Amino acid sequence: MPPATPKRRNAEKTQQAILDAARQTFFEKGYDAAGTREMADRANVNVALINRYFGSKEGLFKKAILPELNIEFLLAGDMADFGQRVANMFAAKTGEKEFDPLVALLRASTSKEAIPLLRQTVEDQIIKPLALRLNGNTAHERASLIVTQLAGYDLLNRVVDVQTTSTGGTEDMVRLLGKTLQDLVDRV
Amino acid sequence: MPPATPKRRNAEKTQQAILDAARQTFFEKGYDAAGTREMADRANVNVALINRYFGSKEGLFKKAILPELNIEFLLAGDMADFGQRVANMFAAKTGEKEFDPLVALLRASTSKEAIPLLRQTVEDQIIKPLALRLNGNTAHERASLIVTQLAGYDLLNRVVDVQTTSTGGTEDMVRLLGKTLQDLVDRV
DNA sequence: ATGATAAGTAATCAACTGTTGACTTATATA
DNA sequence: TATATAAGTCAACAGTTGATTACTTATCAT
Structure with missing residues (x-):
């Protein structure tokens, strides 16, 4: 069931959560084997937000790792x-x-x-x-x-x-x- | 069109062709990015033969590279x-x-x-x-x-x-x- | 020539990939 | 309180992937 309080919206926190999840996932699995869905799940976030905020997987890699x-x-x-x-x-x-x-x-x-x-x-x-x-x-x-x-x-x-x-x-x-x-x- | 002479069957030559194609493909692309279909095409061979002769992609890697x-x-x-x-x-x-x-x-x-x-x-x-x-x-x-x-x-x-x-x-x-x-x- | 057997083929499965567009919903300003 | 806008959701696309199955065909010994 979804949380009773439907989760406050906060773009900055969301992006930070994605970055953290991406760092850990890229670190563990490398580039190709790191799936966007896994990162989104780890960040408790919808997959589409990765592309919304970072354009692409490559864009996320640039901002998360480099x-x-x-x-x-x-x-x-x-x-x-x-x-x-x-x-x-x-x-x-x-x-x-x-x-x-x-x-x-x-x-x-x-x-x-x-x-x-x-x-x-x-x-x-x-x-x-x-x-x-x-x-x-x-x-x-x-x-x-x-x-x-x-x-x-x-x-x-x-x-x-x-x-x-x-x-x-x-x-x-x-x-x-x-x-x-x-x-x-x-x-x- | 298929070759007029329908291609002589020779398991040994086929396996050798697969091994050669696999070596080159693994060398160029690494493990994950090296697709079995690409190897089969390079060897002019049906994909299914890779699994028949080598069991799996991993088996092929073992015999081709190691x-x-x-x-x-x-x-x-x-x-x-x-x-x-x-x-x-x-x-x-x-x-x-x-x-x-x-x-x-x-x-x-x-x-x-x-x-x-x-x-x-x-x-x-x-x-x-x-x-x-x-x-x-x-x-x-x-x-x-x-x-x-x-x-x-x-x-x-x-x-x-x-x-x-x-x-x-x-x-x-x-x-x-x-x-x-x-x-x-x-x-x- | 006739079977048995090995060699090769074609279609398909189920899972997964990154990405997109249309949608709903919350939030904050006017 | 109405409304514009940003935030988040959902389902689907179009492409992969390795592997398996049932099938056809060539080859060779009898």
């Missing part, structure tokens, strides 16, 4: 211990189920429709800002290699769920990944 | 110059349009159905054999980091088509990637 891409957490801090700091963060979030924009991007990275959006986002929002923090004339290449390493790390560990560590803990992995990243910061 | 995963080319050669050798190979195939099992795997890496198959393949066919060629007690971790770096490199360069090199050539990229990989071989 702005979440914030690599401040990567750049904030001394570059002298960038490697260990970042390695720790990435190792710590292995197995984490909460929304992570990077993983959302990875899960969408094989979708024809999403790829053009991803390409620009990765170049402008991730590689370029990171390259600006590096010294030397190969800054862009080294920034790219840092990003490819981190993308591959998250892809295997969190998307495909591959076993990358052998015995016991992750200390070895953190140390090795940290050293690899730091070498790229320090000009290899 | 056996192609051959990392002999990675392990063949002296480990003393593994880094430069492999970096050269990966840089050279950027932009390449021909079938590449690694890229096929990457394009399938976000599909719910394909992930369990990928996980086991990556662990057993790639990471473990590579780890066996490395010395020291962190061999598995370092092999994993080599694989994550190469996976991320191919994902960004060949799937998402990101610009990872700055000015002109790829020499800098090859040198930096090669050094990074070699350091992981040599214990970081």
Whole structure:
């Protein structure tokens, strides 16, 4: 039965609910496999409202996921211990189920429709800002290699769920990944 | 019009044609977006034969893609110059349009159905054999980091088509990637 | 030549996709 | 209180998808 009080109308809250549901759904299922009906149900909202407010699924993806891409957490801090700091963060979030924009991007990275959006986002929002923090004339290449390493790390560990560590803990992995990243910061 | 000579029946050739078409289609489109009808059309074969001969789309993927995963080319050669050798190979195939099992795997890496198959393949066919060629007690971790770096490199360069090199050539990229990989071989 | 068997075909199923247009209903202003 | 407008609903479209069924036809051993 429908609620006795027929639910107050509030466009802003509705759009926010759609955005939240979309973020979670895109994060869990990638782009293609994330259905608009599922998102609408999660947001307790009619499907048609997605198109009304965001134009299309692609428009929703743009507003829900792309702005979440914030690599401040990567750049904030001394570059002298960038490697260990970042390695720790990435190792710590292995197995984490909460929304992570990077993983959302990875899960969408094989979708024809999403790829053009991803390409620009990765170049402008991730590689370029990171390259600006590096010294030397190969800054862009080294920034790219840092990003490819981190993308591959998250892809295997969190998307495909591959076993990358052998015995016991992750200390070895953190140390090795940290050293690899730091070498790229320090000009290899 | 149908061919005057109504086409000789040959189960083996038919299956081979399906496998070839499937390889190309999975390579181009990943797992979900690769339709059985498209594969059948490419192979000049009736769709129903896919299910007759391979049981399901998943069965076809197993027979068409997984056996192609051959990392002999990675392990063949002296480990003393593994880094430069492999970096050269990966840089050279950027932009390449021909079938590449690694890229096929990457394009399938976000599909719910394909992930369990990928996980086991990556662990057993790639990471473990590579780890066996490395010395020291962190061999598995370092092999994993080599694989994550190469996976991320191919994902960004060949799937998402990101610009990872700055000015002109790829020499800098090859040198930096090669050094990074070699350091992981040599214990970081 | 005649059956048995394997190979290939055609139609259809049920489920799902994103999107749209016409509709109803609540809310706030005049 | 009447009314314009924004918010939300509903049903349907037109296209997919992988898979199955009953069927026809070619091939080969007897």
